[in-house]
Amino acid sequence: MTAHEPLRGVIPPIITPLTPAGDVDVTSLQRLVNFEVGAGVHAIFVLGSSGEGPYLTEDQQRITLQTVTATVAKRIPVLAGVSDIGTRRTLHNAAIAQEYPIDALVSTSAFYGTVGWNEIDRHFRAIAASTDLPLYAYDIPVFTGVKIPAELTVELAKDGVIAGVKDTSGEEDGFRYIIENTRHIEGFSVLTGSDITGDAAMLQGAHGMIVGVANIDPHGFVRLYDAAMKGDWDTARTEQERLHALRLITKIASPRIGGLSATLGAFKAAQVLRGIIDHDGLQPPLLTLDDAERAQVKAVLDSHGLGPIKA
Amino acid sequence: MTAHEPLRGVIPPIITPLTPAGDVDVTSLQRLVNFEVGAGVHAIFVLGSSGEGPYLTEDQQRITLQTVTATVAKRIPVLAGVSDIGTRRTLHNAAIAQEYPIDALVSTSAFYGTVGWNEIDRHFRAIAASTDLPLYAYDIPVFTGVKIPAELTVELAKDGVIAGVKDTSGEEDGFRYIIENTRHIEGFSVLTGSDITGDAAMLQGAHGMIVGVANIDPHGFVRLYDAAMKGDWDTARTEQERLHALRLITKIASPRIGGLSATLGAFKAAQVLRGIIDHDGLQPPLLTLDDAERAQVKAVLDSHGLGPIKA
Amino acid sequence: MTAHEPLRGVIPPIITPLTPAGDVDVTSLQRLVNFEVGAGVHAIFVLGSSGEGPYLTEDQQRITLQTVTATVAKRIPVLAGVSDIGTRRTLHNAAIAQEYPIDALVSTSAFYGTVGWNEIDRHFRAIAASTDLPLYAYDIPVFTGVKIPAELTVELAKDGVIAGVKDTSGEEDGFRYIIENTRHIEGFSVLTGSDITGDAAMLQGAHGMIVGVANIDPHGFVRLYDAAMKGDWDTARTEQERLHALRLITKIASPRIGGLSATLGAFKAAQVLRGIIDHDGLQPPLLTLDDAERAQVKAVLDSHGLGPIKA
């Protein structure tokens, strides 16, 4: 990663495996990281929403950062999520993260309470002022309660506050606006958070994808990305459609449990089935899939030929 | 507070005064607490949303708990907010709070990410299992992104998990349902979070009010509460209408800044004007009122005869 | 109704009974109207949401207006709903309604498409300019997609455009604001659309209730209203709580069918069970309750002692 080249490619927001006792499962995490790097992903995003980052204790965050950076060992960049309720907590997370050899920070808006343009602006400027690392804005209004206005994203980009954005807002208007208005900003990176429209995002000019389903099938997303970069849109579309079908595992447990539990529970259940991690527990109060739901996940994996990985 | 008597009365969710350097302003906090106790409020709620609780660092939380409990000195109960992103962080906050002589815990649902009935249920049961203190559920969907279902509140009440609820949802249907279905649960307390309809809440059967404007004019809310308890609804309504007019200070800075900044900024600006606290700064990224807005706050205070308090 | 006295009391928004063939069931409608008038309600609201007004054809609207006005025969005022998509259609409905001896018009905002303050303002002024009858604004954002701003309601009240408001928004803040700011406008009437908080609305200063459940149990609402007018709030609350319990029939068929179907289907099913109307069909695409759901309605009615009415 340099200031001159935008971050590109497939970036899995990796889950954080836990032991039955609720500790970070270091061995599983190492296996997951090596699996992802081996699949050819272009960077790793740790402590994001898929990583239950905001739910983890400081100790859990540290062992996660320690394990991931040591395992990646600079083969590819590591982005660390530092999202938290307000600026001070976020800065605290950022300081911890920077004790480890990470390559960039990722943060949502401040959340809890209704914040507006000016507070979001202040939040990102404060984080950026505290670090020499590139900062990526993470726009996920369904979790934070507030959309980062596309116009503010562009302004922060022009001012060099942020080096890119992960857009998980689902708002196509703003996404397009950002792409069109940051294209000439050197090194700025627009990354979609959508598992469903990665091909369309790439066509529009996105630089890559931070996509949860890459926890299960990173090879598929790498094929999608490579095809898109070659302009082979038929291949990209075919791969995207398959990955969309695979993503339906995230709906299996819904609405028995909430959306975050159903999604992360399915990711972890699938990873256990593939032998990538050992246990599928989540940080409380998030809830895991039950055995019937796990069996449904297995059926989907089987239909995609996604069996146990090679050790 | 006993297990047999519901918590009743006016409970200010006190703000957390900060110095210009951003530390907790202990002297101001002592003055604020003594002002509130002197006004006859029935309990103090510290580290709630008005207290910027979820925005504070652990050090700030500790000094706040220390100062408030020492200043209250058991004259009235102290409720401590422990709301945080997930269960582990909430339990961590609860453990810290219980190092101080507090009388009850208050927590929202887990937030960040979409959680459902089962996760909320699990969250409250985990907190309750960790403490001997009464636990109050705090329902504020506009901040957490999720409404605690009224049916779940009743279920948690019947199971003895929670001792009461602060309902700031603004959903009259659920509020009424809770009142009607918890009336015969010994010691259960229904508290409205509305500054606007306290008289109506009391008429319906609520036990009290946790109301931000009591940071500015606790005497008014005590008069309202006393009138309601005597069945003097004309006086209650007149007082409530005046307090509603006073509350318009929370709209002055909106939409220049977000709702939480505009509200807490106005509370603190008014408290500075009344000599209750010394500075009106907020935890970043929250933003304060500007001088023109402060002047508008002063005009409103003057129209209500709310001048400097006696030392 | 005069320009000097606000409209007060219990005003059932009566349903429109249909024959199995889908025509207005005139005999049932006459029986319903006589039942309501006999119960002591203070006015009748026809062609509202409960009356499926916006779903009816012009022919159905005419026979309904004809039947109701002839049956009421000036014993009490009749308010006619004229809500429609835009101003011209609303004016068309208003012209039709005024061919019958009605006493007032009721209209929502224009709907379909996103309209703002200025369009809503223009809409109500155009309707008022077209008629000598009092005009009531009907605020039901869950159906129209737009909240009539409370400040606009007050402005229209001060300008004499509207003679009152039916507030079904569920937003307690705006409701209180309207009450407080229209109290001194001669003849202006604030009517709650809530079946659940009628006592609280009356305490705050509302003039009456336009409440769907009065289709089933008008006697209960009249008792509630009378108690409130006498300041007998214990009786009012007890009656309101019973009516809230009765209203749970509107949840029986949800979510099998949508909210409007579940509510109106339950009203009509209950009226058939009470012998007030003969059939419980709804205007398509609205759906009726099934037999199991009707049995649940009957059980609730029985528990309230609501049996067949006397012929």
Add this chain to the structure above:
Amino acid sequence: MTAHEPLRGVIPPIITPLTPAGDVDVTSLQRLVNFEVGAGVHAIFVLGSSGEGPYLTEDQQRITLQTVTATVAKRIPVLAGVSDIGTRRTLHNAAIAQEYPIDALVSTSAFYGTVGWNEIDRHFRAIAASTDLPLYAYDIPVFTGVKIPAELTVELAKDGVIAGVKDTSGEEDGFRYIIENTRHIEGFSVLTGSDITGDAAMLQGAHGMIVGVANIDPHGFVRLYDAAMKGDWDTARTEQERLHALRLITKIASPRIGGLSATLGAFKAAQVLRGIIDHDGLQPPLLTLDDAERAQVKAVLDSHGLGPIKA
């Protein structure tokens, strides 16, 4: 149009020009239609949201249908919007429309009141049962208050109830799901309602675009469509980005006036400036742009080289 070939291409949802007196401006409408057909669009959609269809009186609907079908004179298909509050009104509109030589019907869900899956299903089946023409579902939840579930759209497609969908929901997940699950249904057409992501929609497999900005610059959309059909995605993207910039005229009057007024007011103002229609008035209560806003529209048109059309 045949049952065997899906509807494809650029389909302008044409506005309905009005005279200053509020009548349909027949001469302007003829000029508009000839302009669109001359630009090479593939069909005309009349009486949609851009056409203020639901706001028009029956007389206005008739003269519009008469004028458009006569002017098009079967050169390309004409789709007629019949959306209305409930099924009976929609069937009434459909019967009127079919008195004119149209080629297909387009309808939203029923609206006003909360309807669910079963009511929407019943609504579309009733319309389809009443006609031999192809029926297109129009999904625009921001106007109707309800999203047509993607799974229901697919079910209606499989059952032959609908021949296609105009998706203006902005929900990329459902849009993709529909494309993937209707691909093998003979003659079924997926049309995006987005002016912003037409290229991405085409890449994913959409058959065409029903896009309001084609009222102003149909040539641009035809170029975009042709490029996409040839797989020339760079040209498609470049054209789409230009059209996105052009579409910013729809934001000029917002939030002075509501979204529908700001959008349609801008379309009509631009058409007057281009000499396509003579007046830019809208059906009340919708509001037109003011002169300063019209000047801003002109500046945007000029920057795109969109001057007066040839007579």
